Amino acid sequence: MSIQVKKNLVSEAKYALKCPNAMSAEYITIHNTANDASAANEISYMIGNTSSTSFHFAVDDKEVIQGLPLNRNAWHTGDGTNGPGNRKSIGVEICYSKSGGPKYEAAEALAISFVAQLLKERGWGIDRVRKHQDWNGKYCPHRILSEGRWDQVKAAIEKELTGAVSAKKAPASEYHVKKGDTLSGIAAAHGVSVKTLQSINHITDPNHITVGQVIKLPQAASSSKSHAASSYPLPSGVIKVTRPLTKGTNVKQVQTALAALYFYPDKGAKNHGIDGVYGPKTANAVKRFQSVSGLTADGIYGPKTKAEIEKKL
Ligand SMILES: [Zn+2]
Numbered sequence: 467m468s469i470q471v472k473k474n475l476v477s478e479a480k481y482a483l484k485c486p487n488a489m490s491a492e493y494i495t496i497h498n499t500a501n502d503a504s505a506a507n508e509i510s511y512m513i514g515n516t517s518s519t520s521f522h523f524a525v526d527d528k529e530v531i532q533g534l535p536l537n538r539n540a541w542h543t544g545d546g547t548n549g550p551g552n553r554k555s556i557g558v559e560i561c562y563s564k565s566g567g568p569k570y571e572a573a574e575a576l577a578i579s580f581v582a583q584l585l586k587e588r589g590w591g592i593d594r595v596r597k598h599q600d601w602n603g604k605y606c607p608h609r610i611l612s613e614g615r616w617d618q619v620k621a622a623i624e625k626e627l628t629g630a631v632s633a634k635k636a637p638a639s640e641y642h643v644k645k646g647d648t649l650s651g652i653a654a655a656h657g658v659s660v661k662t663l664q665s666i667n668h669i670t671d672p673n674h675i676t677v678g679q680v681i682k683l684p685q686a687a688s689s690s691k692s693h694a695a696s697s698y699p700l701p702s703g704v705i706k707v708t709r710p711l712t713k714g715t716n717v718k719q720v721q722t723a724l725a726a727l728y729f730y731p732d733k734g735a736k737n738h739g740i741d742g743v744y745g746p747k748t749a750n751a752v753k754r755f756q757s758v759s760g761l762t763a764d765g766i767y768g769p770k771t772k773a774e775i776e777k778k779l
Contacts, residue, residue: 469580471523472531474506476513484513484520485538493555494581495543495596496619497521498563498607505561505573509533521557523580527572530580543601551601556584563609570609578619582626592624621757628728643679651737655725656683657697698723698779705767707749718742720752720767723775729755 476484499508505524509531512520520540524531534540536556543551560577562570585594597616598606610616641652649672653660660672666682669675700723701716721731721740731748732739739747749765757763759774 469530469576469583471580472506472529474509474513474531474533476520476534480513481538483516483518485534485540487539487553489537489539489553491536491554491556493550493594493596494584494590495551495555495557495598495601496577496581496607496610497542497557497559497598498609499524499559499561500564500606500608502562502564505529505531505559508559508561521559523557524559524561525573525577525580526561527569527576530576543598544604545601549601551596551598555596555601558584560607563607566609574610574619578622579626582623585623585627592620592627595620595623617753617763618757621754621763624754625758639683641681641683643675643677643681645677646734647675647677648737649673649675649681651740652681654722654737654740655730657722657726658684698726698775700772700775702769702772704769705744707744707746707765712744713742715742717744717748720744720775721748723779724748724751724755727755727775727778 501508503511505526506529508524508526512524513533518541520534521542522532522534522536522540524533539553540557541552542557543549543555545551558577558581560570561573563573581595585591588594597610598604599611605611607616610619641656643652649663649669650660652675653663662684663669663681664672666684675681698719700719703716705712705717705720718740721742724731725738725740729751730738731741731751735741739751744767752767752771753763753765755775756765756771759778761770761774
């Protein structure tokens with residue numbers, strides 16, 4: 467479901483003050499207003515005052531309001547006349563951050579969905595999202611920073627983004643081979659063996675699959691939740707990054723289950739990084755999973771993370 471944006475655009479007479487330059491955006495910058503005004507009030511104040519400070523969107527607990535056209539720049543990141551924050555980024559202000567509380571939380575939740583929508587519309591990944599602080603060091607978005615939740619907010623945006631993509635594919639009874647895929651990687655991501663995939667799909671050489679090829683998946687792997695859970699056995703105990711690195715079947719089990727939930731240890735790598743080695747990339751996948759699951763995002767696999775993975779499989 468897409469989020470409707472209300473427009474209250476600045477008059478062209480004020481372009482010279484508020485948004486003098488044409489822009490082809492490359493980033494989205496997140497702010498907290500440090501105020502307790504609604505989105506409608508933030509935008510009408512911004513487009514009406516005589517200060518050059520400007521931003522594209524304000525989001526509160528109920529709506530998203532746009533104040534500047536997206537093909538014009540805004541003065542919102544303090545990185546100067548030609549700074550990439552000011553010249554190449556779309557500014558999103560989250561309202562009610564001064565006092566916080568339920569209204570702020572609802573505004574932040576809507577902003578997360580809205581930013582995911584902006585990314586999706588543009589075919590962008592989470593790497594396009596910045597916080598104001600990244601551009602000039604200002605302590606903004608202040609509430610997200612002071613609560614230590616920036617990584618969590620980003621993960622939540624990413625979850626909406628990838629969740630929207632994977633929801634379209636579900637229920638998966640087949641898989642379309644993409645560039646860089648291997649049969650063992652596909653097998654691991656779906657909790658089935660390479661041999662099973664070979665036999666269902668009549669593949670004689672597992673090293674020869676082609677981009678666009680349709681791989682049938684066994685029913686248990688795609689449609690039955692209880693079957694799916696039992697096909698991802700998870701180890702007990704604690705696994706973390708050690709030196710030398712921890713290796714073994716137990717690590718592989720964790721990696722396979724994470725990949726099944728789309729938290730790939732290394733999406734671009736062979737077998738999506740399912741290599742049985744608990745290195746920084748696997749710890750990062752665990753961290754991302756923990757962060758969207760409301761757990762302490764420490765990258766250490768333990769009983770709580772195990773239980774949460776099992777719940778989601
Ligand atoms: Zn800011």
